Amino acid sequence: MKKNKLILYILSFTLIFLNNLNADNSQQIDKISKNLRCLICQGQSVYDSQSDFALSMKVLIDNKINEGKTEKEIYDFLKNKYGEWIVYEPEIGLNTILLWVIPLILFIFGGILIVRKVSIK
């Protein structure tokens, strides 16, 4: 009787362990889908959204990971289908250079202002 119980314990623990092994796929899905814009629901990422589009997108990401695609390959695939807009972080290019540079300029400008104010006093 005790033997049976022990076997049962071991079996259930191995099952839990196996379950955890599978879980790392979902972690990667979460990571990728947080970086993707849900195109039909404004202001939400694919991760947040429960729309049909976002749900399918998560299944697709899962499939792609199982096919052995890397994170970057998945982003490239989606950018090819939907354009640059689908990823949250815009690439540095001619169109987006202002976007990247303006905060830096403002930061430096603000710094100069502060330094001047302090030195006047």
Next chain:
Amino acid sequence: MIKKIKFVIIILFFSFIFFVFFKGLDKPNSYLPKKNITEIDTSLVFKNLYDQKEIVLGELISKNSFSIVNIWASWCLPCRDEHEYLLKLKNLNKINVIGINYKDKKSNATKFLSDLGNPYHEVLIDLDGTKSIEFGAIGVPETYLINNKIIVKKYIGPLDQSKLKDIIEIIKNEKK
């Protein structure tokens, strides 16, 4: 004098901001991808709605002529509106019209087609919506005009008279 200049500058600045935002109001909020010319993966395997047979997409899309791929679902109301235009397209007998049934029940889908008429030469199913993503779809209904494995034009939302005209025009121009 300096006060006056400052005042004018501030007024100009605010009117500039007002102008920018005012212009922005008119801009459509929904995003459409700029890149429309994308190649489709012809090795995609679909199941047929009626007999569940597996079909490779490349076999359905003929190489040197136009095909139409329409993504639809029985639960989608705008799909009912565009149905008559799809039937018109089929009656032209010039284009291969392929339907992709998006996240639907088989019984509902077949009833939809028997009630309203079947405009498709082939009806494929996409149960989890992943295959529609391969086309770059964001929802239903969407229609793609395909030539030479390339998406020539993409119509988001239901077809109407002007879109139908557009499709016919594009096909005519290409044939010349």
